[in-house]
Amino acid sequence: PFYRVHVYSLTLLFNYSIFYFGTEFNTDISGGHICSGYSHFIGTGEFGNLSKQYGNVHSLFIGSRPAVVLHGFKAIKEALVNKGNDFSGRAQDLMVNHAIHPIGVVLADYSSSWRERRRFGLMTLRNYGLGKDSMEQRILGEVNTLIKLMEQSLGTSISPQLIFHSAASYIISQILFAQQYDYEHDFTKFFVGVFLEVSKIFNGRWGMLYDSFPVLRNLPLPFRRAFTLLQILSENKTTRVGDGSSFSEDNLYSLLLDFHFAGTDTTANTLLTCFLYLMSYPEVQERCQKEIDEVLDGKDQVSFEDRHEMHYPQAVLHEVQRMADVAPLSVFHKVTRDTELMGFSIPKGTIIIPNLSSTLTEDGYWKDPHHFNPDNFLNDEGQFIKPENLIPFSAGPRTCLGENLARMELFLIAVTLLRRFRFIWPEDGGTPDLTPQFGTIQTPKPYRMKVQLRPTA
Numbered sequence: 254p255f256y257r258v259h260v261y262s263l264t265l266l267f268n269y270s271i272f273y274f275g276t277e278f279n280t281d282i283s284g285g286h287i288c289s290g291y292s293h294f295i296g297t298g299e300f301g302n303l304s305k306q307y308g309n310v311h312s313l314f315i316g317s318r319p320a321v322v323l324h325g326f327k328a329i330k331e332a333l334v335n336k337g338n339d340f341s342g343r344a345q346d347l348m349v350n351h352a353i354h355p356i357g358v359v360l361a362d363y364s365s366s367w368r369e370r371r372r373f374g375l376m377t378l379r380n381y382g383l384g385k386d387s388m389e390q391r392i393l394g395e396v397n398t399l400i401k402l403m404e405q406s407l408g409t410s411i412s413p414q415l416i417f418h419s420a421a422s423y424i425i426s427q428i429l430f431a432q433q434y435d436y437e438h439d440f441t442k443f444f445v446g447v448f449l450e451v452s453k454i455f456n457g458r459w460g461m462l463y464d465s466f467p468v469l470r471n472l473p474l475p476f477r478r479a480f481t482l483l484q485i486l487s488e489n490k491t492t493r494v495g496d497g498s499s500f501s502e503d504n505l506y507s508l509l510l511d512f513h514f515a516g517t518d519t520t521a522n523t524l525l526t527c528f529l530y531l532m533s534y535p536e537v538q539e540r541c542q543k544e545i546d547e548v549l550d551g552k553d554q555v556s557f558e559d560r561h562e563m564h565y566p567q568a569v570l571h572e573v574q575r576m577a578d579v580a581p582l583s584v585f586h587k588v589t590r591d592t593e594l595m596g597f598s599i600p601k602g603t604i605i606i607p608n609l610s611s612t613l614t615e616d617g618y619w620k621d622p623h624h625f626n627p628d629n630f631l632n633d634e635g636q637f638i639k640p641e642n643l644i645p646f647s648a649g650p651r652t653c654l655g656e657n658l659a660r661m662e663l664f665l666i667a668v669t670l671l672r673r674f675r676f677i678w679p680e681d682g683g684t685p686d687l688t689p690q691f692g693t694i695q696t697p698k699p700y701r702m703k704v705q706l707r708p709t710a
């Protein structure tokens with residue numbers, strides 16, 4: 254038989270529960286091992302253990318569908334970059350596909366229409382100023398709103414979650430929408446709220462049940478709420494597409510959702526991780542501020558170009574991305590034709606799970622793999638270096654389309670806020686908990702922060 258299945262373990266049901274069956278690949282065919290479970294519930298720590306047991310390329314089941322997990326930089330690069338054409342499809346039968354019809358970019362299968370829409374997305378980002386001053390000015394404009402909010406809360410402790418989510422949402426919305434609303438407007442609250450709630454459903458146990466057990470899909474279970482919310486959003490769309498466009502209204506709507514989904518949670522959770530670590534390591538925060546003051550001496554605002562002179566803050570921001578591990582399993586890929594990888598044959602249609610997390614602490618690549626240490630990104634002369642195996646944006650033809658925008662946002666927001674404020678862990682905040690909450694998009698545990706004006710500000 255293709256798969257030799259035996260029950261490996263049956264762990265809990267429902268409350269953080271998974272059906273977890275271990276199976277082995279028929280060694281005549283693949284030479285490898287297979288075990289199954291469900292990614293959202295196994296957690297990346299468990300994934301790491303599976304690689305120790307089964308190797309850097311092994312498989313598991315999502316419901317009844319076989320998937321292959323790739324661990325470590327070598328296997329991921331070999332598949333996503335060197336064999337990019339074979340490994341760049343997308344699975345088409347998961348809850349996200351059904352709720353958001355995959356005619357945008359993120360969830361679309363590898364095809365000429367995906368390529369066309371991806372090109373359109375990149376062109377739109379460029380036309381709206383990425384790589385030119387205008388995008389920078391928009392981001393800095395948004396930082397001013399953050400500054401005002403923080404100034405109103407000086408001395409008290411604030412919850413940064415909604416603030417950073419709204420800022421990230423606002424920046425991407427400036428490209429996507431003609432009209433803007435402030436943070437307190439009903440539309441903003443509705444829009445940001447829908448995305449937070451829908452992501453929670455996709456990433457939670459209801460999303461897992463939907464994906465694993467197709468028979469449940471039409472039942473009135475709580476996952477239907479995601480469909481309802483997206484339907485309400487869809488009913489509120491208006492179109493600006495003129496005659497002659499190769500894009501339908503639905504294509505544009507999907508692109509809007511894609512860009513907003515892909516660009517908000519990821520960036521906001523990286524910022525949240527950044528300030529969590531800066532408060533937990535005050536000496537790192539102070540060293541960043543010292544270098545920022547020196548480089549910006551006399552300038553009233555930072556520019557993205559300044560990053561080339563800010564070696565330590567750049568190292569800290571990259572180390573934060575390593576710790577944040579925002580998209581631990583990337584977005585699942587799919588094999589577009591029968592192919593092979595590192596001696597394993599993989600049939601067309603197999604889901605591919607790139608375990609990006611596994612590259613972040615991989616032996617032999619980092620000076621200090623298991624601790625927060627900006628030295629991981631500094632050479633002996635204290636200059637910033639970026640090891641090629643830091644791939645939070647993934648790699649190959651499906652690599653994140655918003656990487657440059659995200660990098661610009663993280664740098665400009667962090668540097669401007671650090672120049673003006675000191676961030677302190679509140680006395681009544683307990684001990685900082687740096688362990689992220691596992692999910693398709695990882696997020697730090699909710700925390701509060703205290704903001705003080707810096708004497709030089």
Ligand code: HEM
Pocket residue numbers: 358359360371374425511512515516517519520523579580583584585645646647648650651652653654655656658659
């Ligand atoms: C820190 C911030 C971000 C991180 C860590 C991140 C990470 C990722 C990852 C891991 C993927 C999957 C790549 C793959 O399938 O191999 C992805 C895809 C994508 N990201 Fe991002 N992202 C970030 C910010 C953004 C922003 C700001 C945008 C907005 C323009 C964006 C737009 C996209 C799109 C459109 C895709 C789908 C690309 C495709 O399927 O062809 N991302 N991102």
